Amino acid sequence: MPVSTVIAEDSGLLRDGLVGMLERFDFTVKAAVGDAEQLLKAVDEHQPQLVITDVRMPPDFRDEGLRAALALRASHPGLKIVVLSQYVEQTSAAELLAGEQGGVGYLLKDRVADVRALVAALHHVLEGGTVVDPEVVRRLLAQHPLERLTARERETLALMAEGHSNSAIAKRLVVTETTVAKHIRNVFDKLDLPPTEDHHRRVLAVVAYLQG
Amino acid sequence: MLVSSRPWRAVAYLAARLPIPTLGALFVLAPILAGGWAIALAVPATLAYLVAATLATPLERRLVTLLDKPPIPAAKPNLRVVTHTATSAILAPFEVAFLTCWSIGSLALILSPALLGEGPVAAGLVTIDTTTEAWIAVPAGLALFIAGTYATVGLAEAHAFLARELLRPQPDELQQRVTELARSRVRLIDAFDVERRRIERDLHDGAQQQLVTLAMTLDLARIELEGTNTEAERLVDQAHRQATSTMRELKDLIHGIHPPALADRGLPGAIEELADRSPLPIRHTTQLDQRLPESVETAAYFVLAEALANAAKHSEADAIDLDVQLADHTLILNVHDNGKGGAQPAGGLAGLGDRVAAVGGRLTLHSPIGGPTTVRAEIPCP
Structure with missing residues (x-):
């Protein structure tokens, strides 16, 4: 059973790359959009199982993707969400991972370069698990x-x-x-x-x- | 003095600067001398001369360099500049008369024995008509020439002095220019920061995403070739590893240009990240709940980054205390390590001092031999 997915990533090249890669691994990409506003629309339209979104997107290139993910988590309780971030931002990670419900992931974009690990993480999230990038964990521990x-x-x-x-x-x-x-x-x-x-x-x- | 270039420079100076006021004086005097209704033309002629000569003051400011003096700094046209042009025009005819009498007069006296054959020589007030008189006239002409040379140099110096006094910027004007320069320095630094952010964004949006995509595609190829035990498999695996390491390097590079955390989350977020990256444990207290002007945030960030890097590299400390607070419209940063001290205000720290000074703040370093070291920056936040 293919996993219906919506992707939000502002770089066209990476977006196309992600779509191609996911389709190889039995994901059906219903929509691939370039900003947070379109992401919210696409989710309402396609009711996907999984959302993969970049953090930094137009118009202000700050944390639009994360804001959209938080909004979607509140409005679509069963929706699984994976946020891809270029850099470790602990506050963002903490905001996203707060709350009891699983089915969420916070990964660094670097992980995209390891396709198998990424797909495994996506499946873990789809099963209701929580995935936190090892780098985030390392830094949290270092601070303790x-x-x-x-x-x-x-x-x-x-x-x-x-x-x-x-x-x-x-x-x-x-x-x-x-x-x-x-x-x-x-x-x-x-x-x-x-x-x-x-x-x-x-x-x-x-x-x-x-x-x- | 006679064998030096000074008299020639003085003559060159006067010759270069006299034509405009002399012409101006003639221009004004002509209608007056003509008399009758033409006198009315003297008024517009005076105004025309004043405007033209005032516009020509930049030339006047540079001409003093002929006398080996620094050029007169520019000032806005004001009453003093107009006074200078008017005075120049009044003095010019007398100066021209003096220069003419001196040069022609002394030449006539010196050459009088030769000139006598053509009839009596009239040199100003004296007339020479015998050979004896002519031979007496030669030393007199030389004396006149030498005295006139001194007078010419004196005249040029006096003129240059007058020009400098009347044309130089006034103290309040200087103050204004200092303020303007300070502002332009801040603008430059701001422009520099904007440019850094633009470069950071371009790299992030372009090369960084392309590299991630490349690494992903290579990984897909690697998976396709897996188990084939071919040279292609080995090469693609190698390419994948190269792509991922380039990705990491680019990330560090972008971080050095303009840390994304600073742009996105301001100073507190960036400090957290600095503390995360530091190899030494850092205790930080940050009392800051607002975004500060970008120039302040950036200056503060680079001070902290440099101070932490120095402490980690040179101090042999095992803990760093970092304290950031905003009090009384001043951002105060303190970086304290328990290391061996002896830090010098050179290299990176000196550059940071300049940077902090540019935003009106100051950086102090206290690092006795044996430690501890404290770097403190105070940056005003309007």
Whole structure:
């Protein structure tokens, strides 16, 4: 059963390329348009299963495609949407992926160069899954404060979370208590915990660990 | 002085600048001397001369270079310029008379022994009719020539001085021009940024999309040839890899020209992206909830990008604090690293200082040996 699809991409060359590629993989492209306004019209007209849209399109070349995708997600609940972006924009990704319902994808345009992976991602979205570009995931993780900890600092934090005192941690890790204190200080620094009463910071660090 | 080029330059200067006022003076005097109804013509003649001579002041401004002086800077036509043209016309007949008497008079005296054969020589007030008188006249003529040379140089200098005093721009006019220059510098930078954005968009809309399409088509070809174990398969696979790596390079290039995040989401979005790309962990506090003028955003962005890149490259820091806030119509950027310090205000940072100065702000660098380093920029936001 071919998948009825609508494409929005302002570059004619890439648009034609995408149409040709999708048709090889059993997608039926009902409409291929060049801007967000036409995209909304085409979706109303063809009621496709899948929409693939570029982010940056005429008239202002900002995030017209993303706005249209968000509008379509609200107005057509069953519609599966994949947004192709030239650059990682975390706010855009977050906006699109917010909400419980799946059937949505946020991919970098570079992925188009790997046809099989792209088609697999499209199928995943069609089955109701959520696809986030690996690059987006990498950056989100890099931002998480726990990522800044070294392996030893993590171990120390894990033992703190289990309720061990500094001397108990020192014994477990077979290091001196001074070293443990240094690790803990680094943990506090890296988790942006301001120097207040020690016990309070300890609790906050543990909370951050459990949430992470 | 006599053997130097100065007298000749002075003569050249006077010879070049005297014709217009002299003709003007004759033009005005002729109807007056004619008398009768023609006197009425003196008024339009005066006006015509003043307009023509005022239009010719650019020549006057350049002629002083004959005296080895810098040209007189241009100023808008004003009363002082008109005064200069009027004064020139009044003085011109006397100057011409002086130059004529001096040159012809001294020449006649010097050459009088030779000229005497043709009858008595009349040199101005004196008449020479004997040989003895003629031989006395020779040193007198030389003395007159030398004295006249000094007088000519003095006259030219005095004229140049008068011209400069009357024709140079007045202080308030200078102030206006400084303001105008500062504005034109801002306009240039703005134009430069607009151009960068245009290049970025052209690359994005053109080459970038074409490359993506090319890479996709090559991937399709690769899939078609898969398993054929041919040279074609190997080559297409290679071409696909080359296309994707070119794609990445182009992306970085476009980013360097004008970061898309800055255009689309303003400074906060661009800072987020800078922090994402930085190899060092960055703690950033950005208190900014509005879009700023484009020139300010761009200047601020490039300051942050350069400061972060420098910190990552040279400081050996392990953390960077970045603080951006808008207070009292001033955007304040602080980039602080805990590295080894000793940064020099050269290269990229110096260029940024110029850029910040162009939008009326200032950039300060505090980096003692041993660290830490703080780069601070303050940019006014009207």
